Amino acid sequence: MASAPTATELLERCERLFADTALDAVRAWKAAHPGRLAIGHLPVYAPRELIHAAGALPVALQGGGDQVDIVKGDACFQSYICHLPRSTVELGLTGDLDVLDGFVFPSTCDVIRNLSGIWKLLFPQKYARFLDLPQAFDASTGGRFYRHDLEELGRELHGLGGLPPDDGRLRASIALYDDNRRAIEKLYALRRETPWLCSSDEAFLLVKAGGVLDVQEHTALLRAFIDAAGSRPRKREDRIRLLLIGAFCEQPPLGVLRTLEKSGAYVVDDDLNLGARWLEGDVGPSQRPLEALVRAYLEQSTWASTRFEHDEPRGAQLVKRVRRAGADGVVFAAPSFCDPALLDQPPLQKALTEAGVPFFSFKYAENTGQFQGIREQAGTFSDSLKLWGAA
């Protein structure tokens, strides 16, 4: 019997998947599953269960990170637009995304909304679907609209060559993703409780791997890591505990996360890869699984800058999250030119100030290569917290 993989081996696999911007893993999956579809989706949230129930592989596209040279993408976007769409277009134009049979663009912001149109203009032969996630969270309004939209999406995937919509299959897919969500939450709990056993860049890589892996394989990978993490030869260090917020769409380069950890902080919670954690808790078994998916969206969506703040102010929710994570402070890390993340900062910072929670902030692009400024900021922040308990 083969021995269980070590944490290092699992992380090496995730690093390879992270570097695989040409989606070789997806190509391999398709070769192993002839006739099945692979459907890409942009951040933040897309109902992967529905894609999975069509027998397709949902593939999370989050830009090209710092690994893609931008040649053509820059010609499509002005300098004052965030980086994610330009690397996504670059990957499209260089053929790296050809393996995908279709694309879903959720209504995250105007940039991703317009990217859906760019896709139609640049790649007219590809299926490009805008998914209008409702901002009205009432079952009779937004719920009804969303259910119809999902039914339509299911039919369209079938038209593309996917399996026809089927309650039994959707129920099974929901169960698999519920299991996956539980594994991700367990990983985050591990970080909250023993952050020295899993750094934030490692957690990022582990969750991100789920963007291209089959869901069961990903869940198994997470569980294997959680099992193996306890035997890592790592000691607790005297570091402050940070909550990182604002990085829910364009992802920071690994160097940003590593810099924060090297500057005397454990990042114990974050909103990286937020799509994978969007639904809080299980969707659960249901006789009417599509209804259940809709209800989960309406009632269990996490608080996010891309959702309208209907009820409890986001600031109060952030303070609660800080407390739950046992964080000493907050780092606002937002992509440059990201209206949703940046417009949220003043009210969130006000709420933190009133609650006595220190914070600092910086902006990044997915291909930022200089971390000196972040190192200095984070270092000063953590030193002052350690010395005086306040930044």
Add this chain to the structure above:
Amino acid sequence: MSQPQGALQAAAKAPPPAAQKDSSMERQKQMIAGHFRALSLAKETGQRVAYTFVPGNLTELMHAFDVLPVYPEINALQSAMRQLSAGYIREAERLGHNEDVCTYVKCDIGMLTKGNVGPTGEALPPPNLLLLSYTGCFTFMKWFELLKHEYGCEVAMLHVPYVAEGQPTADARRYIVDQLKAEVIPKLEKVTGKKYDEGRLRALLARSRQAEDDLVWVLDSAKARPSPIDAYFGAVYYVGPIFSAFRGTQDAVAYYRELRAEVEDRVLKGLGPVTPDGTLTREKYRLVVEGPPNWTHFRDFWRIFHDEGAVIVASTYAKVGGLYDQGFRHGQADDPLESLADYCLGCYTNLSLPSRVGLLEKYVREFQADGFVFNSIKSCNSFSAGQLVMLRQLEQRTGLPGAFIESDLVDPRYYGHANIKNRIESYLQMIEQRR
């Protein structure tokens, strides 16, 4: 994004030469003054006030409840035309708002912090209702979240789905009507203490339709040679009443009737458009423009074009508050709420990029344009993200080269006059050489 009412306000302060002053302009000036007077008296009269956005606005519905609308976008552009926006933006940035975000939002927040003083010099009344008609721009939602924290008043959210596939779906229409019934109307009833009166709404929509017919006639008049109007710089004045507080009123009907008569007269006389420096006498270039104008240097910006004899014969900006020229009319649908839904869905920035390119191509052909200019606005992802791809598509489809310039709506730091002037002049020379 928009809005022209403020342009008019500023223009009314410093009108074109007396001989050029049309009576429609005088009428619009009176209408605006009356509106701001009513706002300043709202506290005494007890009239309820709603803050809302221009694209997808529910003006007739608000009138049906005797609610006075305030448009923060208009406040922002008015501040820019009165050279106050730079200070307001600075103030918002001092409060922690990031340099990267939409400057309309920052201008409004800065103005609010400084007492929310409107163009008449009096403070605008605070809202009883924030009516978030979320059409065509995600940032609207964030903007009203910020205002929600400031005012703590009632908020009604109307999510208008994006028209991603060329045509609105029946489901999208139903979703809007459902929200109007379940969210917007009950909130209006709550803040006003009045019952929804469908008959009254129908009557308002019928008046909107009359005014819209005349506006479309005016916009279409630019097909004539020479064009009697400038359909971008001039049109921001013309669309003012219909994009804002006056749609559905008898005042708007009278204004558009008068405007149309004036433009008819110009066509008969073969006159070109009125500019701040008088009538343009020689139309040399006919252009289509995509994107909003810069407000801080509005006249300088306009002058770059009219100095060279360039007339804008069609613009997408004049469609942000409704695509009337493509056939939509309020009250067309039998059900008045469905009519409002159709209106919200059809505003320009709620259209997909392929539809936007298609519309621009149509304008270039139907208005016999010599070329087109994209004014890309730093603030505005809704308009700007994808414009470079749109430009290339339009060049391919029309066989004409286009010009691409960059500026901002209300942040003067991003308006480079010399640079823009050079670009436009070289572009016009290129058109000349290709003749």
